[in-house]
Structures are given as structure tokens and as C-alpha cells.
Amino acid sequence: MPDLATPLIAWYRDTARDLPWRRAGFGAWGVLVSEFMLQQTPVARVVPLLEAWLERWPTPADLAAAAPADAVRQWANLGYPRRALWLHRAAVEIRDRHAGVVPADVDALLALTGIGDYTARAVAVFAYGQRHAVVDTNTRRVLARAVDGRSQPGAPAKRDLAAMAAVLPADDADAAIVNAAAMELGALVCTARVPRCDACPLADACAWRAAGYPDTGDERRRQARYEGSDRQARGAVLRVLRDATSHAVAADGVIADWPDQRQRDRAIDSLIADGLVEASEGKLALPR
Structure with a gap:
């Protein structure tokens, strides 16, 4: 396997975003x-x-x-x-x-x-500087392209941790940087739709680039549209309860004008099942 850690560390030290959780003492x-x-x-x-x-x-x-x-x-x-x-x-x-x-x-x-x-x-x-592989969606995409020569990663699996562990250097501090750098690279450069390969520190070592950027398929799970979804209805219910001036709100008045009443009721029932809403005596409230 080519050395991915060295160029990732150098790139991250030069370009990493200043984010609160990356600051000393956070x-x-x-x-x-x-x-x-x-x-x-x-x-x-x-x-x-x-x-x-x-x-x-x-x-x-x-x-x-x-x-x-x-x-x-x-x-x-x-x-x-x-x-x-x-x-x-x-x-x-x-x-x-x-x-x-x-x-x-x-x-x-x-x-x-x-x-x-x-x-x-x-x-x-x-937070604690330990040496472990940390794998998110962005990391998986970087590994899929740079190591496996695939255009998109497959479904998440336990083997992803082993794949990332193989990239990490022995030093704990350097390993933490490589974990963060792989996520940063996937978020900003090695993006899902329009990767900026000309700005990638792994371009010379990337198996996908060396293979001519083949389209190897996309097994990513597609998220349903938010507009008109049950998620949108759930969010509307919670917004009413969050903004309410009293603890409880009459249930029949919560998003009463929602265009799909069955979806409205389904959203309320699911929020109650998830423990996000409590129902009592015809009223709805956030959990105490």
C-alpha cells in the first residue's frame, strides 16, 4: 500500500479548517x-x-x-x-x-x-489522543478511491476500520491527524459528486486516478426527499411544541392545517413512540 499518511499530514497542517472541536483545550x-x-x-x-x-x-x-x-x-x-x-x-x-x-x-x-x-x-x-481508526462517510470515500480504485464506497462494514487502521502511522498524534485529515479531504476535496483531484494531496498515490477514474457503481443509500416527507411533518410538530409559550399544547391544534392529516397523525404517533413527545388529556408536550 502506498504511503497515504505523510501527504495527508502535510496537507492537513497547511489547510485544516479552524473548527471549535479542533482547538486546544476544547x-x-x-x-x-x-x-x-x-x-x-x-x-x-x-x-x-x-x-x-x-x-x-x-x-x-x-x-x-x-x-x-x-x-x-x-x-x-x-x-x-x-x-x-x-x-x-x-x-x-x-x-x-x-x-x-x-x-x-x-x-x-x-x-x-x-x-x-x-x-x-x-x-x-x-479528545484523549488514543490510536484508533475513525471512519465516517468521507473517510470511506477517500479509502475507496485512493486504495481500492472505486468511484464510491460500498455499504458500511466492519472491514472499514481495518482498512483505515492500515493507513495510520504508528505515532498516536500523527494517527489522530491522519484520521482528521481523511475526513477533511473527503468533505472538501474528494467529494462524492465533483472531486477536485487537481487539489488532492493523494493524487499521485490514488488507485482510482491511476485507473482512469472508472465508474464502478454507487451503492450508497439514497435519502428520501425531505419536502412532503414524514420527517418534515415530525419537524413541524416539534417546532410548534418547542415554540409554545405553555408546556402543553392541545393536540388537535398542532399543525392542524397540515395537508395530509394521516401523515400528521403518523408523525405525532412516531414522535410519541420515540419519546420526543408526551401525550396526556388531549394535549401534547415535549418530554419532562
Whole structure:
């Protein structure tokens, strides 16, 4: 395998974006919150909400002491609001199981609500400087092209961690940079639709480029349109409850003018099932 680490480290040191979670002293709690927020959400939307969140709840114990409803409100327009509930539950678990300190051990992190392989390793690497492979969608695309010569990665799999581990240098600090650099490269240069190969530090080592950029197919799962979707209806319901001046709102008045009443009812039922909304005596409210 060609050396990908050396050009990635040099490129990252020259071009990395100045993001809050990359700054010295940001802390494990900040890294954990940022990783929850960054799941399927653009960086530009995350940064201001992350800063507001950490100003309000600078420690896990601070969030754990708040009501789940406060977390859902603070989540605002980030999307996938179950992440707010999961983060609140994780904060409670960190307070109760780990004396309020975000654990550094990957297995302990995996035992927290809402944390999977990526988030656990990201916290261990970026907050605690450990040497683990960290793989997100952008990393998988970089590996697919540079190493495997494919235009797009296949479905996520456990082998992705082994593929990234093979690229990492032995030094812990350098390995952390390579993890971050691969994600940054996929986000900014080795993009899904229009890769900027002329600006890529891996151009000379890229198997896909050497093969003449073949179209090897695209197995990525397509996300359904947001407009007119159940997700849009769920978001509309939550927006009403977040903005309400009273704790509970009459259920029949929540997005009563939604064009598809069955979809409206389905959205409310699914939010109740997810624990994001509570229903009582004909009223709806965010969870207490």
C-alpha cells in the first residue's frame, strides 16, 4: 500500500479548517457533543448551536440536571432530534457511572446511549489522543478511491476500520491527524459528486486516478426527499411544541392545517413512540 499518511499530514497542517472541536483545550465533553451534532448535519449549521449548547451546559452534569425537553428545544433545527434525547441520556449516564467525566475507553463509550463505533473512536482519538481508526462517510470515500480504485464506497462494514487502521502511522498524534485529515479531504476535496483531484494531496498515490477514474457503481443509500416527507411533518410538530409559550399544547391544534392529516397523525404517533413527545388529556408536550 502506498504511503497515504505523510501527504495527508502535510496537507492537513497547511489547510485544516479552524473548527471549535479542533482547538486546544476544547475538552472531551465538547468533542462528544460536537460528534452527536455532526451526524448527518453540515458543519456550518453545527458550529453556532454547539457553542450555544456548551455555554448553557458546559459539563455532562449540567445537561443531566436539565429536563429532556430543554435538550430538545436547544437542539433547534439540527434535525434528527432523537439525538438530543440520546445526548441527554448519555449525560445522565456519564454523571452516574463515570463521576461526570466523559470516559476515554472505547468500550465504556460504546455503552453510553446513542454512541456507536464512529463516535466512540472519535472521542477516544480526538479528545484523549488514543490510536484508533475513525471512519465516517468521507473517510470511506477517500479509502475507496485512493486504495481500492472505486468511484464510491460500498455499504458500511466492519472491514472499514481495518482498512483505515492500515493507513495510520504508528505515532498516536500523527494517527489522530491522519484520521482528521481523511475526513477533511473527503468533505472538501474528494467529494462524492465533483472531486477536485487537481487539489488532492493523494493524487499521485490514488488507485482510482491511476485507473482512469472508472465508474464502478454507487451503492450508497439514497435519502428520501425531505419536502412532503414524514420527517418534515415530525419537524413541524416539534417546532410548534418547542415554540409554545405553555408546556402543553392541545393536540388537535398542532399543525392542524397540515395537508395530509394521516401523515400528521403518523408523525405525532412516531414522535410519541420515540419519546420526543408526551401525550396526556388531549394535549401534547415535549418530554419532562
